[in-house]
Amino acid sequence: MLALRNGFGAAVVGIVVVNIVAVLLYKAFGRTGDPAQLQVLLVMTDVAALLIGAAISEHKGTAAALRKSEQRQRDIASENRMLAQAVHASSISVTIIDTATPRLALLFVNDAFCTLTGYTRDQLHDADLAGLLAPGKTPDDLYDAIRHRERARHTVDLVTADGAILRDRLSLAPIKDDDDATSAYLVLHEDIAAAQKREGMEREREKLVALGQLAGGVAHEINNLLHPMINLATEVEHLWGQEGQDARRHLRMIRSCGTKAADIVRKVLSFARQGAGPRGPLDIGDAILAAADLNRRSLPPSVAIHTRIDVTGIIQASATEVSQVLTNLLLNASHAMDGRGTINIVLDRDDAAASFRLTVTDDGAGMDEAVRARIFEPFFTTKPIGSGTGLGLSVVYGIVKDWGGTIDVRTAPNKGTTFIITVPAIGTDT
Numbered sequence: 001m002l003a004l005r006n007g008f009g010a011a012v013v014g015i016v017v018v019n020i021v022a023v024l025l026y027k028a029f030g031r032t033g034d035p036a037q038l039q040v041l042l043v044m045t046d047v048a049a050l051l052i053g054a055a056i057s058e059h060k061g062t063a064a065a066l067r068k069s070e071q072r073q074r075d076i077a078s079e080n081r082m083l084a085q086a087v088h089a090s091s092i093s094v095t096i097i098d099t100a101t102p103r104l105a106l107l108f109v110n111d112a113f114c115t116l117t118g119y120t121r122d123q124l125h126d127a128d129l130a131g132l133l134a135p136g137k138t139p140d141d142l143y144d145a146i147r148h149r150e151r152a153r154h155t156v157d158l159v160t161a162d163g164a165i166l167r168d169r170l171s172l173a174p175i176k177d178d179d180d181a182t183s184a185y186l187v188l189h190e191d192i193a194a195a196q197k198r199e200g201m202e203r204e205r206e207k208l209v210a211l212g213q214l215a216g217g218v219a220h221e222i223n224n225l226l227h228p229m230i231n232l233a234t235e236v237e238h239l240w241g242q243e244g245q246d247a248r249r250h251l252r253m254i255r256s257c258g259t260k261a262a263d264i265v266r267k268v269l270s271f272a273r274q275g276a277g278p279r280g281p282l283d284i285g286d287a288i289l290a291a292a293d294l295n296r297r298s299l300p301p302s303v304a305i306h307t308r309i310d311v312t313g314i315i316q317a318s319a320t321e322v323s324q325v326l327t328n329l330l331l332n333a334s335h336a337m338d339g340r341g342t343i344n345i346v347l348d349r350d351d352a353a354a355s356f357r358l359t360v361t362d363d364g365a366g367m368d369e370a371v372r373a374r375i376f377e378p379f380f381t382t383k384p385i386g387s388g389t390g391l392g393l394s395v396v397y398g399i400v401k402d403w404g405g406t407i408d409v410r411t412a413p414n415k416g417t418t419f420i421i422t423v424p425a426i427g428t429d430t
Helices: 002-030 033-091 112-118 140-147 192-239 248-272 284-298 319-336 393-405
Strands: 092-098 103-111 154-157 164-178 182-191 280-283 303-309 314-317 340-349 355-362 407-409 417-424
Touching: 002 033, 033 092, 092 112, 103 164, 112 182, 140 164, 164 192, 182 192, 192 248, 192 417, 280 284, 284 303, 284 340, 303 319, 314 319, 314 340, 314 417, 319 340, 319 355, 319 393, 319 417, 393 407, 393 417
Parallel strands: 303 340
Antiparallel strands: 092 103, 092 182, 154 164, 164 182, 280 314, 340 355, 355 417, 407 417
């Protein structure tokens, strides 16, 4: 618009100037005749000036648009370079595949993918994803996802540059153009073996932290039991053989302290030896029913236990572990309700995760966030001194994690507590 105004402004000025010059020249040369001739000359001059002004305006507008387009192209090129540099700098392996080609040609690979597979970028320049698959493998599952233009996750076997087989977890996302058509897919690659190794190292690190807490807690708890045992044994020694003196009361106290110490050692060993016990295919529904019946006889009659088995199936575990998990959760719930209330046990199936879901809910006092955040720490307890070791829930946590499952806690003050455990299924539900 500014260029248009400038062009026509120049045209107007030109018209005025040319008209004045034409009149002066007409008179200076003493031309006489029909004034209409002068009028025609002036009109033609005006038209010429307007055409020249329009041309100037169009030229300026075109030049400005061209400069703007060139700047936009430079900005896009700069953004693309920055995006490519960012993807190359990422530690996540990234490729872009051409879904219009039957073998899924590689349109882009970043440096992390080259490091993962051992190939150079030049070697992958004309490569395709199908060509990197292990012999006998085809990307049929990928084609199904691509056909439906959907996000997907798949696991494939890739052959690395040195001939090794790489278990690769792919996360695919469609890349759409301005017409909402999909001709390429963004693919994120994850080395499954490396991920499992990192998870194992993290579990070992957590276990070392827990063992440090265990060492201090065990020393404190057993020391508290050893003191009365030693003192009472000394007292029994003095009373032994004296007429009228009954040492049985002291002996019963020594036995009680010894039993508590043995229970602490048993729980510590269970915590330290997670996964060491014999495991095999186990019907989780039967194991839960048996554990629930056992605990009904040991908990106070004022604690009602309701069990509902919606579905059952096979997991890789031992009946002892299932009993230990449920016993600790039920004891914890009973204490939270002060020995009076209702505990609901429900077993159902989480089909999305191919897992069984065990839910244990009580109507006790519940917990605030500060307590909830620490309940799985070894030796953490809110019970009075001498009423609990604080190992029960840490043992539950360790067993569930060793199963490959998860455990979640939902609670609030005065609203009870719900423990939700998922365990991977290895058989068909019934």
